[in-house]
Amino acid sequence: MSKHTVTMTVNGTKYTREIESRLLLVHFIREDLELTGTHIGCDTTNCGACTVLMDGFTVKSCTVFAMTANGKSIETIEGVAQNGALHPLQEGFWEKHGLQCGYCTPGMIMSAKHLLSNNPNPTEDEIRWGLSGNLCRCTGYNKIVEAVQYAAEKMSAEQEQDA
């Protein structure tokens, strides 16, 4: 096994660690950094539970080597709330009952965050396409779509206020 040193910024904090070359990003995040909000649902690129943002784009962290993330910026579910205040997406999942067991929720929220950053006012169809590939066994998805709509409306309203 060969060791490598990687440095990456996760939720704004820079971490340097020595890792095995075959370590996947999801294990780096969960085990080396002890950020266990990013879940593993399948380990085989199917479920989206492990979704994180890498340099602003969503990826499945079970399908990326930690080595590939070297030098990059990662955002996980732990970085979404700011100064103790829930992000509008988190609030939306709460208000609209967008979760039951919660296992898929971190991946859903990261995917929705990427969607809203590219498309602040998505249609229902666009939300469904944007989240396709993030599997949920509990909710039937309707409440998740409503949660994202809630967040989109709230974020647009906040933007207008700022402007």
Next chain:
Amino acid sequence: MRFLQPGTLEEAISTRVDNPEQSVIIAGGTAVVLMLQHGLIAPEVLISLEKIPGLDSIRIEDNRLHIGALAKLGDVADSRLVRQYFPALFAACAAVGNVRVRNQATLGGNLAEADYASDPPAALMMLDALVEVKGISGTRQISLPDLLLGFLTTTLEPDELITGVIIPIPTEQPRMAYLRYNNRSSEDRPCVGIAASATFNDAICTGLRLTVGAACEIPTRLSEIEALAVGSPLTDTRIHEIAEGYAAGIETIDDLQSSAWYRTQMIRVHIQRVLKGLRDG
């Protein structure tokens, strides 16, 4: 296992030459990581192409669109140039998997993987794209039929890498489409994918290119059937004849997703849909 990130193509190629049996190339990793997880491969060395600069560019040069092998499928789909000149390629790349797969998977990886259940290859073959390949003895440009040999098999030599794809920009912008049919969930791999482009002079069809992918081991284009379209209007009867010609001329695949018989029916149905769409503009 060692994970190497060479900074140049030459270095990547010579690393491959030094470890022909024990090394595997990795680009976006969407296929390679799965193969590792399933224990299908156990390389001693992974050669990542990610750090090689410039391999992900999308640009026009000499009236041809050049797409680097490391361009992500999402970037190809988002490219203004691709959308403007090659809407069928846009549609094929935008149809792949889901947004997280497209953010990671590369065009070169998609071609090198050579899985028939793919979208971009049919569109690229329809567009007469050339694949640029670089190895120890130099660079060559090959057509898709010359690259793809069969399921998970290409003509790439062990020392060769795909460096990009080159597509000639047509002088007259044709009407183009890519239609993908999934018989299971929307993000599943395609059952059938049809790429087509046609030019018209008033109602008279002056040229047709039609490629069927995902249903057969290698995307298939039947020029003698394409020729049936040229010189007359694309009537429903003519379209039916073309669809029958492709359905009869393609040996379809039987797998867990669909039977060969079903794929043949879907080729017939979807070719008619695509061609009517192009005709009716």
